[in-house]
Amino acid sequence: MTIQRTSEALYALVDCNNYYCSCERVFNPRLEGRPLVVLSSNDGCAVARSQEAKDLGVKMGTPWFQLQDLVRRHRLVGLSSNYTLYGDMSARVVQVLSQFSPDYEAYSIDESFLRVDQMRLLWPSFTAMGKAIRMRVRQWTGIPVCVGLAPTRTLAKLANHIAKKNPQFGGVFDLTAYPSVDLDILLSSIDVGEVWGVGRRIAEKLHGMGIHTVQDLRRTSPKMIRAHFSVVMERTVTELQGTPCMDLEDVAPAKKQIISSKSFGAMVASQEELMEALATYVSRAAEKLRAQDSVCGMLQVFIHTNQFRPNDPQYSNAVTIPLPYPTSDTRELTSAAAMALKAIFKNGFLFKKCGVMLLDISPAGTIQRSLFDAVEENARHSAAIMSVLDGLNTRFGRDTVKVAAAGTAQRWIARAENKSQCFTTRWTELPKAIAN
DNA sequence: TCTGGGGTCCTAGGACCC
């Protein structure tokens, strides 16, 4: 089966090997050659493993306390994570990669896509270019990477997987340069669950349908897949067949939601302690929000007891509340979070985790924003508010203004422009409404 | 004793509108 070339695109996926572990080794070369894991916050479980640790059978997410045997028998090292370091190193890697193509996208902290077809004339082959990328990133940052090359992003991910698993390719695999008969054989040996976009559930379902390998999935009709799954999977199969369905995003799009949450080292029982933690998360999330010059219109707070203690009483809950107007102000968000927490908190439980999620994110400084600024600045003077509302009244009609006075500003704007109605609860009465 | 912290997109179903 040949890869259909419906366009001339060629993507390189550059993926750092065992990324967090590699970062740690750059700054502590004595860790070279030793089995190594990087642990989650609170040193709870392994979130990254060196090749030696993988060879010892350490799985992603294994709790640290279950690894103590390997610590004794194989001198397995566990390090607390240092996300600031990994973020800095990532920026350096991307900086090097940007020299190879102006068309690049940092997809995650340890992976970047480059569109490289325009670079064809600069290199004897794309494999040669891939080797140059590997060498330069290694020399300039100390991080080992693998490179996969293919006409679509899904295939480039797969090519990268092949480069990683097959040392004979020297860390670079150009899928378009590989004989198609051999490629069929190679892809017949890879489980369908390795495909980007195929997780555990979908893999199980595919197996049930007799689709076991990547090659099986490539031979399946996208329309048939659409009928059994979703458009996402349809695109995945189309990409596997060589037709690009996704483009590089040249600028990182603004976040549509921002989460900040954490598990506690020790369990927490009181609302006051939960609120202390929440205040930290809110301020962290608000910083991210402001960094992308956005405001949010809704805020969600969630709390969980320890699900790994089935004998303890379990309780988890979440509530999403609309804000009176879109904001990124830490104080305002914190007071909203306090109200939300009050609405869902229950005594008599030991809480393990809580967090905040900012939703309904939009760019700051829109025309809607200026309307609300007017209300905000005059917040102490009801006469001034009434005059603003009168202005809105003239603009959008009397019924809408009643809603604006009683509802949330964000919702009101959205609805008013649709000339439909909206009944939400008054901001000050939210806790009561939530309780009902 | 000890079990991560972020994100994205899609779908289904209900409320509501004309």
Added chain:
DNA sequence: TCTGGGGTCCTAGGACCC
């Protein structure tokens, strides 16, 4: 008053990614 069809918006939940 009864009725249907088409449309939008919102939410919850499920799947995936690193």
